[in-house]
Amino acid sequence: MAETTAQKGRAEEGLEDAPEEHDFALTKYTRQPIVSVLGHVDHGKTSVLDWVRGSTVVEREAGAITQHIGATEVPLAKLYELLGALRGGKEFKIPGLLFIDTPGHSAFTSLRARGGALADIAIVVCDITEGFKPQTHEAITILKQTKTPFVLIANKVDRIHGYKTAKAPVIKNIGKQDPEVQTRVEEAIYRIVGTLYELGFQSERFDRVEDYTKSIAIIPGCALSGEGIPEALLLLVGLAQRFLEQQLETTEEGSALGTVLEVKEEKGLGTTLDTIIYSGRLRVDDDVLVGTKNEPLETRIKAILQPKPLDEIRDPKDTFDRVKEVRAASGIKLLLGDAEGVQAGAPVRVITDENYDEMYDEVLAASRPSVELADSGVHIKADTIGSLEALAVECKNAGIPIRKAAVGPVSRRDITEASAENDKLHRVVLAFNVKILPDAETAVADTNVHLLESDVIYTLMEDYQKWHEGAFADKDADEREELIHPGKLLYLDDHTFRVNNPAIIGIRVLGGRVRVGHRLMREDGKEIGTVKSIRHEDTNITEAKQGMEVAMALDGPTVGRQIKEGIVLYVMIPAGDARKLHDMGKLNADERDVLDQVFAIRRKEDRFWGM
Secondary structure (H helix, E strand, C coil), rough: CCCCHHHHHHHHHEEEEEEECHCHHCCCCCCCCEEEEEEECCHHHHHHHHHHCCCHHHHCHHHHCCCCCCEEEEEEEHHHHHHHHHCCCCCCCCEEEEEEEEECCHHHHHCEECCCCCCEEEEEEEEEECCCCCCCHHHHHHHHHHHEEEEEEECCCHHHHCCCCCCCHHHHHHHCEEEHHHHHHHHHHHHHHHHHHHCCEEEEHHHHHCCCCCCCEEEECCCCCCCHHHHHHHHHHHHHHHHHHHEEEEECCCCCCEEEEEEEECCCCCCEEEEEEEEEEEEECCCEEEEEEEEEEEEEEEEEEEEECCCCCCCCCCEEECEEEECCCCCEEEEECCCCCCCCCCCCCCCECCCCCHHHHHHHHHCCCCCCCCCCEEEEECCCCCHHHHHHHHHHHHHCCCCEECCCCCCCCCHHHHHHCCCHHHEEEEECCCCCCCHHHHHHHHHCEEEECCHHHHHHHHHHHHHHHHHHHHHHHHHHHHCCCCCEEEEEEEEECCCCCEEEEEEEEEEEECCCCEEHHHHHCCCCEEEEEEEEEEEECCCCCCCCCCEEECCCCCECCCCCCCEEECCCHHHHHHHHHHCCCCCCCHHHHHHHHHHHHHHHCCCCCCC
């Protein structure tokens, strides 16, 4: 029998004496759970895994911030070692845990399996002293959308003033703190409880949870010292075995199913695909269908590179093992005969002799974003299929229509297409975690398109809302200026300066406004002429507003025939403008009153006018 992954792990970690009944071979129908680690930047996601692995990946990251998705297999024997006496002699059926460390919400959303979430369970890491931040909110939102169970590690408990860490169970250690420190810990935990409640979750400190199907467990801890991390691992294993048993059952002989996490160009290797195999067995020389931007790609597996147990796919300490086959669940790097057009978030599926057409259609459907499009709307771009769909969900929740959605960098074509939108509020490109190509930046400068970019969806949506408020106000002002507004005028007694060609009269604006070019009518609805000019205190003006007295030149009427001193005149408003002004609800009380009078006058002849 070939040496199993778990056996390799025991040998390399010096754990050959772990109970044989927990060997992979005897649990071949139960795969290891896939655990995604989520949370805000610098709240300790990678540090938690570094403690589990005994590694220093976080120190090798640029700026100590995770840049790419990582996958780490933690064998069952290692879990036994980490749990120690905390395990209490309990035996586990699962062969270990496969952790996925993500740079954020976007990466998690790309982990899709058959249209659902690839991760079986998740850990949300939150700084206990800072509470929820934008990416924490994003993580909770996507976990809620995908119905993925999770536990929350309230990390950095050591930063609570006066707290003393110890190599002891975290609850026991909290009980040894000074009373005021215990109070600070409780207050910090219940701030998190309150935030989760606002987001629709019941939660409690893990040792007080009565029903894990109804409450989120919060584990206070410190990733640097490891305090609280064994308790979190024990919870994960327990929850996986109790509530995910059927979900974890698989057959190693089945056709492999996987998801591409990242597509990268690597020196000496060429194009590689960091991939999670979540079902079945994958072998070198297998023919596979892989999702691309267009049609599914049929290609062959040239090589399978697997990180050693407790090492990880993103930044391994040791070289990868070249293996002939792997089975679920595994984080691996694939080399394909052809990888042209493969995109992150795309499915990978081993081709079988049966149901090829059905398989092709499934890969095709899974490679295309499920985004509801509108005839007019904003344009969105994202780095993966899953993150594009996540951004689309946020847009839908915010009532933002989407005209076009695509994976990949923002190009000049994206800007050009967005500039063609009729509604200025839709001339927007929302770019999530993607590059802006130089020709696109040039195009933005040459067009009226507004480009918003961020690597945090929460921030991107906030930026859009702020922009939208200002743009909407500007658009509203522009539209109001374009519409003909209501105006009510009094022809003043003893203010006839010329009888006709044009008639020049003195008027007072009783309500609303009047502009040069407006047509006027009498109270009986009869049109009497057009405003040619307006003069106020020896100055020509284009508009007179409520309360002003001005001299007005009118083309059309003759004083004594069509008009006479003392009459009231109204600005003639097109029916469409009247309807828009009525619906906009932006008129002040006096303007609204004048508009109502215009409706009453016009509906004497046409009862449906302005409807």
